[in-house]
Amino acid sequence: MKILVSALEYSANIHLKALAKELNGVEFVGIFDKSLGKPIVDLQSLAIMGLADAIKKLLFFYKLGEEMVKLSRDVDKVLLIDSSGFNLPLAKKIKKRYPKKEIIYYILPQAWVWKRGRVKTLEQNINRLLSILPFEREIYSKDAPIEYVGHPLLDEIQEFKSSVKKEIENVVFMPGSRRAEIKSLMPIYHQIKEKLKLPAKIVLPPYFDAKTIKELYGDLSDFEITHDAHQAIYQSDFGFICSGTATLEASLIGTPFLLSYIAKPFDYFVGKKILRLNIEYAGLANIFSNHFQNRPMHPEFIQDEVNVDNLLKGFYSIDKEQFLEDSKALRDYLGQGASRRVAQIIQGEV
Secondary structure, eight states: OEEEEEOOSHHHHHHHHHHHTTOSSOEEEEESOGGGSOOSSOGGGGOOOHHHHHHHTHHHHHHHHHHHHHHHTTOSEEEEESOHHHHHHHHHHHHHHOTTSEEEEESOOOTTTSOTHHHHHHHHHOSEEEESSTTGGGGSOTTOOEEEOOOTHHHHOOOOOSOOOSSOOOEEEEOOSSHHHHHHHHHHHHHHHHHHOOOEEEEOOTTOOHHHHHHHHOOOTTSEEESOHHHHHHHOSEEEEESSHHHHHHHHHTOOEEEEEOOOHHHHHIIIIISOOOOSOSSHHHHHHHHHHSSOSSOEEEGGGOSHHHHHHHHHHOOHHHHHHHHHHHHHHHOSOSHHHHHHHHTTOO
């Protein structure tokens, strides 16, 4: 079976790798990590830092989309993963040109954040909608081809905490994977590290070279550098983490943390004032927790709130025992991993 894959993000490819282990006799073509085959583009060329950068790359992404539509002619199925800005228009083009082509969307656009008009677009153009959020079914129509398949992090995380230490003895810093967020957070994280005087790990994306690391992170001689996020989170007593998948990883593993996020001022203004994004929380664990226990799970600091004083106050005041209990409840809420079920759907077994 030949599948056209569109997985643009680093996190999407982590989930794709877990899925690939469950698939038999399947060849990937399209956009994905090179460890999974021969992609048509290097993922590093797809990185976008804010709206201004996205505008500059419009022509590049248009041509890439056209190439993907051509490739869709000779595949058995199409698998789209996350990245709605690229994948939704791509789905519409493929469905228009090849109406009978089966399109599967795994890790759906966050329609509760954006205008719900996207739901209609998804229902009209996607044959199977595979959700990793238990509450997501509620926003789709009764007959929509959507199902909750579990959460992929429960496939990928191997160790979960069953207890917490009385005293925090070490910490982990995870300033994200995008250059803009790393450059925004690292000056603050360096000050936190200096004030806490605790052994600290820092998680770096595996694709940065030495020159880029020096430019983005500064002097890391006082940090233990690692690329293994799951292991670093599990081995640490506390985390300072940029908004993103890593916050859900820590929430599931059971390592208490503070979420920090600084967007470019223009991007934040557009999202908050113009698009009027419908989000109460930035962290996925908080979004989940608010659904099943009507309260957030961890502190969040956004934009001007991200400063040394606030993060230190959060560090010293977090309830570690309550966080551990919430972590267990979150795992129960999500239920199971997603990869096996998604593989069964792709292979036509269910």
